[in-house]
Amino acid sequence: xxxxxxxxxxxxxxxxxxxxxxxxxxxxxxxxxxxxxxxxxxxxxxxxxxxxxxxxxxxxxxxxxxxxxxxxxxxxxxxxxxxxxxxxxxxxxxxxxxxxxxxxxxxxxxxxxxxxxxxxxxxxxxxxxxxxxxxxxxxxxxxxxxxxxxxxxxxxxxxxxxxxxxxxxxxxxxxxxxxxxxxxxxxxxxxxxxxxxxxxxxxxxxxxxxxxxxxxxxxxxxxxxxxxxxxxxxxxxxxxxxxxxxxxxxxxxxxxxxxxxxxxxxxxxxxxxxxxxxxxxxxxxxxxxxxxxxxxxxxxxxxxxxxxxxxxxxxxxxxxxxxxxxxxxxxxxxxxxxxxxxxxxxxxxxxxxxx
Ligand code: ASP
Numbered sequence: 001x002x003x004x005x006x007x008x009x010x011x012x013x014x015x016x017x018x019x020x021x022x023x024x025x026x027x028x029x030x031x032x033x034x035x036x037x038x039x040x041x042x043x044x045x046x047x048x049x050x051x052x053x054x055x056x057x058x059x060x061x062x063x064x065x066x067x068x069x070x071x072x073x074x075x076x077x078x079x080x081x082x083x084x085x086x087x088x089x090x091x092x093x094x095x096x097x098x099x100x101x102x103x104x105x106x107x108x109x110x111x112x113x114x115x116x117x118x119x120x121x122x123x124x125x126x127x128x129x130x131x132x133x134x135x136x137x138x139x140x141x142x143x144x145x146x147x148x149x150x151x152x153x154x155x156x157x158x159x160x161x162x163x164x165x166x167x168x169x170x171x172x173x174x175x176x177x178x179x180x181x182x183x184x185x186x187x188x189x190x191x192x193x194x195x196x197x198x199x200x201x202x203x204x205x206x207x208x209x210x211x212x213x214x215x216x217x218x219x220x221x222x223x224x225x226x227x228x229x230x231x232x233x234x235x236x237x238x239x240x241x242x243x244x245x246x247x248x249x250x251x252x253x254x255x256x257x258x259x260x261x262x263x264x265x266x267x268x269x270x271x272x273x274x275x276x277x278x279x280x281x282x283x284x285x286x287x288x289x290x291x292x293x294x295x296x297x298x299x300x301x302x303x304x305x306x307x308x309x310x311x312x313x314x315x316x317x318x319x320x321x322x323x324x325x326x327x328x329x330x331x332x333x334x335x336x337x338x339x340x341x342x343x344x345x346x347x348x349x350x351x352x353x354x355x
Contacts, residue, residue, distance in 0.1 A: 029110035029166040031073035032103050035059035036092065036124075037083040038117025040154040042146030052146040054084030054117055062115060065147065066155045066162075072214060073111070073166040085117025085142075088124060090240050096124070097131050097234055104134035111137040111165030115158065118142040118199060121177060122189050126330045129175040129186035129226045130337055130355065131234050137170035138227075140177045140186075144197045153180065153197050156213075163214035170216065173208055174226035183209040185222035187355065190327055192303065203304035204325055224355045232337045241339040243267035245328045247301055248278040254285025267295040267335040271328040276300050276307035287318035295339065295348060299323035299331045309349065319345060324352045 035041060037055030041062060044052035057065075059077035069075065080099060081092045096114070103109050116124055125140050132138055141161035143154030161178040164170050175186040179200050188202035202208075209218040225231075244260040248270055260268050270286065272278050276298030278286065290296040298320055300307050309315050309322040323331040331352070338351050 028071075029073045030108050031075050031111045031113055031162055031165045032109055033059060033063060033075055033077040033113045033115065033162075034080050034096065034099060034103075035062060035077060035115045036081045036085070036088075036096065036117075038085050038115060038119075038121075038142050039146050040115050040117075040141065040143035040158065041082060042084075042143075043148045044146050047148055047150040052148070054086075054146075055082040057147050058082065059115075062147075062154075062158065066158050069159050069162040072159070072162050075162065080114075083117075085120040085124070088117070088120045093124065093127055093240075094234065094237070097128060100128060100132050100138060101134070101234075104132065104136045104138065109136070111139065111167075111170070113158070113161045113165045114138070114140045115161075116140050116142050118144060118179070118191055120329075121179075122186070122191060122200075123329050123333055125175050125177050125186035125189070127333050127337075129222075130230050130232045130334065132175060132227050133230075133233070135172045135228050137165045137167065137173075138175045139165040139170070140175065142177075142179055144195065144199060159214060160211040160216075164211055164216050167216050169218050172228075173218070173221045176208060178211060181210055181212055182207050183211055183216065183218070186226070187222055187224050187325070187330065190303070204306075226355070230355070232340075237340060240336045241266040243269060243332045243335045243339070245269045245271055245299075245332055247271040247328075248273045248282065252279045252282040254282050254288075257282065257285045257289060261289050261292070261294055265294060266339050267297065267332075269297045269299050269323070269328050269331045269335065271301040272298050272307070273301060275305075275311050276322060277312055283313065283318070287320065290319040295321060295335060295345070297321045297323050297331050297335055297352075299326060299328040301328070321345060321349050321352060326352060 041057040042054045043056035059079045139161045141157045177184045184202045188205040193199040244265045307323045
């Protein structure tokens with residue numbers, strides 16, 4: 001038989017434990033999860049099949065699938081879109097960037113996680129890196145295997161992303177991407193494999209850090225300017241200028257460059273061979289478009305390395321811009337934002353060096 005005193009002691013212990021855990025709960029950082037779709041929210045008919053559809057699982061299901069993350073942060077979710085990131089578009093970008101800025105400005109928010117597809121995550125991360133005005137952690141994550149797959153990588157990636165977003169040491173390092181235990185900077189990461197779980201690398205600058213089961217270690221910050229220190233702003237912006245990417249190759253002529261200009265491109269990025277090169281025929285057409293006022297940037301189709309100014313091509317004479325460290329897809333992002341206002345070519349070249 002339990003005596004009255006025993007009962008009241010156990011009650012007191014219960015109340016004490018409950019209030020300690022309530023206190024701990026209150027101390028957890030607040031992380032907002034913005035879901036955009038991708039394979040992390042993808043579903044297949046079976047757990048061992050390659051074919052699947054991105055963007056099938058909603059944000060609440062995503063949160064519910066990783067209950068372990070509740071120990072790291074108090075989370076709430078919002079669905080921004082639910083698309084494969086191959087369909088990422090300006091409408092979603094502008095909505096996402098506005099929402100990230102609004103949420104980051106909230107006093108009770110410590111960090112933001114964005115779930116995204118891997119195909120264009122580097123573009124979205126870099127875009128946000130340029131237009132988010134906050135030092136708070138903004139962390140994108142993704143998965144290579146759909147949520148229904150055997151050994152799905154999404155849950156641990158999500159858990160690690162929440163851990164990084166909730167970590168004070170992540171602040172001020174720009175927009176980050178957490179996939180497969182690695183923390184990448186938005187300017188440096190790129191997708192390098194079509195199907196492997198270990199697809200993202202930061203080839204030139206290396207990692208910002210690593211994260212193992214929620215334990216993050218930071219090595220450094222990004223070198224280029226970003227977020228709170230960025231000069232770009234989306235205030236009053238309802239549309240982004242058109243910039244096309246054209247890949248260079250053997251026997252290239254200038255027809256696609258002319259077609260891009262005719263389609264209304266305000267800027268053209270060449271994914272050049274080697275150090276941003278192309279055939280003389282293409283170069284002549286490129287320089288002619290530059291003379292007409294289209295901003296022409298030489299980037300490279302090579303996986304890693306800088307494109308230097310005036311190396312094999314006389315950029316000064318031809319009125320071209322060299323992409324420096326940015327690959328074609330990120331060069332396009334930077335150029336679109338650069339073209340939101342009138343700038344000299346020298347100023348645009350400066351942007352490619354600084355960001
Ligand atoms: N196509 C998918 C997407 O980018 C691939 C992925 O998420 O891994 O949405």
